[in-house]
Amino acid sequence: MLSDQELLRYSRQILLPQIDVDGQLRLKQSRALIVGLGGLGSPVALYLAAAGVGALHLADFDSVDLTNLQRQVLHDTPSVGQSKVDSALARLAALNPEVALRPLRGALDADSLAAAVAAVDLVLDCSDNFATREAVNAACVAAGKPLVSGAAIRLEGQLSVFDPRSEDSPCYHCLYGHGSEAELTCSEAGVVGPLVGLVGSLQALEALKLLAGFGEPLVGRLLLVDALTSRFRELRVRRDPQCPVCGARHGQ
Numbered sequence: 001m002l003s004d005q006e007l008l009r010y011s012r013q014i015l016l017p018q019i020d021v022d023g024q025l026r027l028k029q030s031r032a033l034i035v036g037l038g039g040l041g042s043p044v045a046l047y048l049a050a051a052g053v054g055a056l057h058l059a060d061f062d063s064v065d066l067t068n069l070q071r072q073v074l075h076d077t078p079s080v081g082q083s084k085v086d087s088a089l090a091r092l093a094a095l096n097p098e099v100a101l102r103p104l105r106g107a108l109d110a111d112s113l114a115a116a117v118a119a120v121d122l123v124l125d126c127s128d129n130f131a132t133r134e135a136v137n138a139a140c141v142a143a144g145k146p147l148v149s150g151a152a153i154r155l156e157g158q159l160s161v162f163d164p165r166s167e168d169s170p171c172y173h174c175l176y177g178h179g180s181e182a183e184l185t186c187s188e189a190g191v192v193g194p195l196v197g198l199v200g201s202l203q204a205l206e207a208l209k210l211l212a213g214f215g216e217p218l219v220g221r222l223l224l225v226d227a228l229t230s231r232f233r234e235l236r237v238r239r240d241p242q243c244p245v246c247g248a249r250h251g252q
């Protein structure tokens with residue numbers, strides 16, 4: 001059930017016929033894992049907490065650095081030096097005390113990552129390195145959990161949704177497994193703040209659609225954002241039947 005306070009807090013989205021009270025209840029009953037509380041994880045965590053996703057599991061091993069604040073708007077100047085998880089807990093609890101917050105401090109190994117993915121309904125990859133992205137993808141495929149994946153570097157952003165519950169859905173490895181410049185990090189290549197804000201906001205939107213059950217998710221499609229020209233492009237992404245990560249899933 002939703003309290004009067006919750007009906008009021010979420011009234012502007014409950015007004016949408018695509019969400020309504022039923023969709024809001026589905027959000028309240030949902031649990032999402034956010035891997036990485038940086039530039040992408042900031043809008044993701046803020047918007048999902050604000051929207052009333054019932055439980056947010058927050059994973060990050062890093063602490064807040066002054067160079068983060070240009071884009072990681074979840075954190076602020078007094079939180080420099082604090083762990084990102086603790087900084088996020090304080091901010092999100094103040095934003096919406098209705099949301100249950102579960103901290104996951106420290107780096108996730110294969111076992112703890114599998115457990116973290118198994119404990120939620122949906123995963124948002126907001127990390128900044130290829131190894132983590134591959135590990136999160138493998139855990140999501142193994143557990144059959146949808147993965148909302150975003151990336152931004154320099155002036156380019158990418159976004160896609162991988163849903164192992166769907167027969168045709170590719171996984172992250174189908175798309176990126178052959179290697180690319182994914183190893184570049186923002187600390188080396190640079191990135192503009194509103195671009196990660198944009199891609200993270202789109203990740204939050206995709207998560208709300210999947211959890212509340214409305215709209216058409218970005219499955220089998222890769223959205224490319226060019227910040228320099230303000231152009232969006234979309235590529236169709238097919239599942240690789242030979243993919244070592246998800247191929248066996250359909251192999252029988």
Ligand SMILES: [Zn+2]
Nearest residue numbers: 171174243246
């Ligand atoms: Zn695959």
